Amino acid sequence: MTFPKDFIWAAASASFQIEGAANEDGKGLSVWDSFCREPGKVYCGNTGDIACDHYQRFEEDCRIMKDIGLKAYRLSISWPRVIPNGTGKINEKGVEFYDRLIDKLLEYGIEPWVTLFHWDYPQSLFEKDGWLNPQSSDWFAEYTKVIVDRLSNRVSHWMPQNEPQCFIDFGHRTGYHAPGLKLEFPQILTAAHNSLLAHGKSVQIIRANAKLKPVIGTALVGLPAIPTSENFINVEVARRGMFAVFDRSFMNNSWFADPVLLGKYPADGLKKFENEMPKFSDEDMKTIFQPLDFIGLNIYRGWKVRPSLKTGAEIVPETEGTPLTTMDWEVTPEALYWGPKFYYERYKLPIFITENGMANCDWVHADGKVHDPQRIDFLTKYLKHYKRAIDEGIPCKGYFQWSIMDNFEWAYGYSRRFGMIHIDYQTQKRTLKDSAYWYKDLIASNGANL
Numbered sequence: 001m002t003f004p005k006d007f008i009w010a011a012a013s014a015s016f017q018i019e020g021a022a023n024e025d026g027k028g029l030s031v032w033d034s035f036c037r038e039p040g041k042v043y044c045g046n047t048g049d050i051a052c053d054h055y056q057r058f059e060e061d062c063r064i065m066k067d068i069g070l071k072a073y074r075l076s077i078s079w080p081r082v083i084p085n086g087t088g089k090i091n092e093k094g095v096e097f098y099d100r101l102i103d104k105l106l107e108y109g110i111e112p113w114v115t116l117f118h119w120d121y122p123q124s125l126f127e128k129d130g131w132l133n134p135q136s137s138d139w140f141a142e143y144t145k146v147i148v149d150r151l152s153n154r155v156s157h158w159m160p161q162n163e164p165q166c167f168i169d170f171g172h173r174t175g176y177h178a179p180g181l182k183l184e185f186p187q188i189l190t191a192a193h194n195s196l197l198a199h200g201k202s203v204q205i206i207r208a209n210a211k212l213k214p215v216i217g218t219a220l221v222g223l224p225a226i227p228t229s230e231n232f233i234n235v236e237v238a239r240r241g242m243f244a245v246f247d248r249s250f251m252n253n254s255w256f257a258d259p260v261l262l263g264k265y266p267a268d269g270l271k272k273f274e275n276e277m278p279k280f281s282d283e284d285m286k287t288i289f290q291p292l293d294f295i296g297l298n299i300y301r302g303w304k305v306r307p308s309l310k311t312g313a314e315i316v317p318e319t320e321g322t323p324l325t326t327m328d329w330e331v332t333p334e335a336l337y338w339g340p341k342f343y344y345e346r347y348k349l350p351i352f353i354t355e356n357g358m359a360n361c362d363w364v365h366a367d368g369k370v371h372d373p374q375r376i377d378f379l380t381k382y383l384k385h386y387k388r389a390i391d392e393g394i395p396c397k398g399y400f401q402w403s404i405m406d407n408f409e410w411a412y413g414y415s416r417r418f419g420m421i422h423i424d425y426q427t428q429k430r431t432l433k434d435s436a437y438w439y440k441d442l443i444a445s446n447g448a449n450l
Contacts, residue, residue, distance in 0.1 A: 021056065239342055
């Protein structure tokens with residue numbers, strides 16, 4: 001059951017979740033630094049001040065990645081570490097950290113894939129209205145230029161933003177994530193539009209200035225609809241339902257993907273929100289709709305969908321005893337087949353799974369090891385369905401396991417563990433879990449031992 005010869009086996013992380021060094025070497029504040037200090041917002045008052053201390057321990061972490069056999073590593077850049085106020089003066093020590101990290105990865109034969117924004121928005125720019133400010137996309141373009149000028153002689157793979165569904169919906173609608181806003185819906189639509197403009201301008205900057213030929217894609221939340229059976233009607237219902245805009249939540253597949261990949265907002269969403277949409281021009285949509293090289297999808301679960309006489313499609317309710325991760329997310333391995341399949345059919349670009357994994361109940365056992373058989377089973381099942389998509393001709397080019405190590409899981413703080421590497425947050429000791437050794441063998445066999 002081997003995967004294609006050029007298949008990329010990899011893992012991922014994000015700056016705020018692992019770096020720590022929140023107040024070191026001139027780094028500016030992010031909205032997450034501030035959010036963590038608001039009572040009751042994050043589990044047990046946890047912060048990202050130290051996290052996994054990756055800022056100090058990146059060489060050790062890179063050696064572990066090499067030992068596992070990663071072909072690539074998806075990292076994100078901390079915008080306020082590089083430009084403390086979001087615009088203007090560059091913090092050389094911040095840039096130098098990423099210089100050293102990139103060099104170490106390349107020394108070990110690991111290709112760096114860079115995400116420019118994984119939610120740690122500069123606090124200084126938030127205080128100027130953040131994504132609501134008409135200048136916000138230009139701020140992001142300026143930041144992109146700084147990173148491209150410094151890293152693109154060694155970095156060729158780029159993703160401007162991670163999961164806009166989350167930082168807009170959770171950060172600006174529900175207030176569950178930083179910056180913790182609960183805006184009126186027209187404002188949320190404006191923030192979303194400005195983030196899309198930022199994506200487009202960022203792609204333009206990368207294309208125009210990159211020293212190595214750039215390969216640019218997305219890192220979207222993938223929310224697959226899974227048909228309850230594989231007959232024609234059920235599959236069509238799932239396909240249509242997967243890209244429908246049902247409500248005012250942005251946790252859907254089309255609101256951010258369609259503008260970026262098709263050059264237009266989804267028609268059903270525009271109709272629902274026509275009286276609340278911000279004014280935008282054809283030039284805006286041309287800016288947003290930049291040529292991309294791949295679709296990156298962060299898929300953890302899907303929803304089973306069946307036909308409905310009333311609405312056309314409805315989600316099948318969770319049944320008693322449904323397997324759950326410690327995030328209380330359903331275990332739905334089929335998501336890694338239907339998600340890539342439906343996305344490729346709609347958008348016609350190669351697919352990378354830029355995040356997939358599970359939060360598990362992990363600790364160091366009496367024998368000094370971390371046994372996580374649930375994670376190994378989870379990954380095995382999901383990857384078998386991903387292989388099915390490949391076997392049917394869907395160009396699925398790689399897989400980034402989330403996450404390389406346990407880390408700060410946003411509002412959950414350190415109470416959830418997604419990593420292949422166990423982190424003792426008191427001592428910062430790294431312990432490879434059984435899943436890390438399993439993944440090492442999987443990579444060495446190119447998937448043959450699934």
